[in-house]
Amino acid sequence: MLNEETLNAIGNAFIAMSMWELLAVVLALAYLLLAMKEKISCWYAAFISTAIYVFLFWDVSLLMESALQIFYLVMAVYGWWQWRKHGDKQQELQIHCWSLKTHCVVILAVCALSVGFGYGLHHNTNAALPYLDSFTTWGAVITTYMVTKKVLENWVYWLVIDAASVYLYIDRELYLTALLFVMYVVLVVIGFFQWYAIYQRQQRLN
Template sequence: MFDQQIISAIASAAAAMSLWEVAAVILALAYLVLAMQEKISCWYAAFGSTLIYTFLFWDVSLLMESALQVFYLVMAVYGWWQWQHRNENGETLEINVWPLRTHLLVLAGVGILTLGFGYLLQSTTDAALPYLDSFTTWGAVVTTYMVTRKVLENWIYWLVIDAVSIYLYLDRELYLTALLFVFYVVLVVFGFIRWHASYRQGQAVPA
C-alpha cells in the first residue's frame, strides 16, 4: 500500500513537472554514466544539466543549491580541461587517491562551513532546510573538485551527499530529481567499483 502511494506521488509529480526538469535529469544521468567510463564528454552533459538546475533550484528557494550550480558550471569547464590536458610527459590524468590526513581536513572544513552557512541562511533568508542545504552544497563543492582531479574516493563522498539530497528534494517536491538521486546512490557504487579496478590496474603496471 505504501509503495503504491509512493508510485502515485511520483506519477503525479511527473505529470506536473516541467520539461526543463526532465531535460536536466536526462543530462545529469548522462553525466554520471559517462563519468563512470571516464569519458570526457561527461562534462558537456554536466554543463547543460547544471545550467538548467541553476534556475530550477532558485525557483523552489534552495538558495545554496542554486548557487552551487554556478560553481558546477565553472567545474564542468575545468574538469573538461583537466581530463583532456596532457602533462610534460604526454600523459593524461590518471585515477589517484588522497591520504587520510587530507580527508580529515576536508571533512572538518565541510562541517565548519555547513554550520556557519546553515546558521547564516536560517537567520537572514527564507531558505528551506538551511543546514541540509549547506551540507550538500559544500560537500558537493569538494567532491566535484575531486572528480575533476579523478580522486577515487569521490564516489564515497557522493554516496553520502546523494542520500541526504534525496530527502532534501522530496521536501521541496522535486520528485523526479529525488528519483534521479536514488539512481545516483546505486550508480555511484558501480562507479567506485569501476574506478577502483582501473586504479588497481594502473598501480599494477610497472613504471
C-alpha cells in the same frame, strides 16, 4: 510504507512536473553516459542541465544548491577545455588515495562550512532545509575537486552526498531529480569498485 494519499500526491506531482526539470534530468543522465564513454560532448549536456537547475533550485528555495550549480557551470567549461586541450593526456593522472589526516581535515571543514552557512541561511533567508542544503553543497564542491584529481575516495563522499540529496529533493517535490540521485547512489558504488580495480593494478605496476 506510503499510504494511498501520499502516493496520489506524488503521482499528481509527477503529472504537474515542470518540463524544465524533465529536460534537466535527461541531460544530466546524458552527461553521465557520455562521460563514461569519454565523449567531450558530455560537457555540453552538463552545462545546459546545470544552467536549468540554477533556476529550478532557486524556485524551490534551495539557495545553496542553486549556487552550487554556478560552480558546476564553471567546472563544465573547465572540463571541456581540459579534454579539448589535453585529450588522452588526462590518462597520465593516476588514481590515488588521500591520507586519513587529509580526510579528517576535509570532513571537519565541510561540517564547519555547512553549520556556518546553514546558520546564516536559516536566520537571514527563506531557504528550505538550510543546514542540509549547505552540507550537500559544500560536500559536492570538495568532492568535485577530488574527481578532477582522481582521488579514489571521491566515490565514498558522493555516496553520502547523493543519499542526502535524495531526501532534500523529495522534500522540495523535485521527484524526478530525486530519482536521478537514487540512480547516482547505485552508480557511485559501481564507480568505486571500477576505480578500485584500476588502483590495485596501478599499485602492482608501480
